[in-house]
Amino acid sequence: MPTGVAIRDVRDQLFEAAERVLLRDGPSALTSRAVTTEAGCAKGVLHRHFADFDAFLAELVLDRIARIDDQAAALRRTAGTGTVADNLTRELIDLFGSVAVAIVSLVTSRDDLRARLRTARPTGVPVLSDAATAITSYLTAERDLGRITADADIDTLAPTLIGAVHMLFADRQGTPPDTGAVRKVVTAVMAGVA
Incomplete structure (x- = not known):
């Protein structure tokens, strides 16, 4: 049974969400939860595509x-x-x-x-x-x-x-x-x- 809806271009969606959080709230507010909430997806989505949050930020x-x-x-x-x-x-x-x-x-x-x-x-x-x-x-x-x-x-x-x-x-x-x-x-x- 599927656990959710597939997200197209997950990487780009997460990067764009991170940019919005960063621009709106600054670097101290940039967390994996803030990014996934902004992107409208589960926190696990980020960790399925990146080794950890710093790996995500480095790729961004x-x-x-x-x-x-x-x-x-x-x-x-x-x-x-x-x-x-x-x-x-x-x-x-x-x-x-x-x-x-x-x-x-x-x-x-x-x-x-x-x-x-x-x-x-x-x-x-x-x-x-x-x-x-x-x-x-x-x-x-x-x-x-x-x-x-x-x-x-x-x-x-x-x-x-x-x-x-x-x-x-x-x-x-x-x-x-x-x-x-x-x-x-x-x-x-x-x-x-x-």
């Missing part, structure tokens, strides 16, 4: 990093079009307007999760490091096209942009910054090299 973070990789490819394709400041502003808003800020809070608040992620990503803060890599790749393409100066220190510019814009978005309770505020930071950081 890695899945979201894969999305950053997709965004990075799209950003590189914008090299040579529009303005560098507009491309960076749009990308940084897309990145930090998503669940990325909440994921960073989650990673920094859970030691076991961070330790698990270190096996795949031994340095840096996941999501932020990946975003910096994406920006570095884009800036390199723009430098190769001559749209930023040949001596631009891209390895410093990219993490500076990530850090400065992350600070604008970091308050989970506040109003997100508008495009003008993000563009102001981008313009200030890129002054002298664009």
Whole structure:
């Protein structure tokens, strides 16, 4: 006799539920019970698909990093079009307007999760490091096209942009910054090299 209704795309449903809990209530509220309740399924569903809750969280973070990789490819394709400041502003808003800020809070608040992620990503803060890599790749393409100066220190510019814009978005309770505020930071950081 069946014990329940089969759930399609369980992994995605659980990840989306975790994001909603994380965005609404913060990393301290993210528990396996909170996720399965939000997803509308039994707690055992999560544990049937993942070894434990930290394994689930690690997969969630890695899945979201894969999305950053997709965004990075799209950003590189914008090299040579529009303005560098507009491309960076749009990308940084897309990145930090998503669940990325909440994921960073989650990673920094859970030691076991961070330790698990270190096996795949031994340095840096996941999501932020990946975003910096994406920006570095884009800036390199723009430098190769001559749209930023040949001596631009891209390895410093990219993490500076990530850090400065992350600070604008970091308050989970506040109003997100508008495009003008993000563009102001981008313009200030890129002054002298664009």
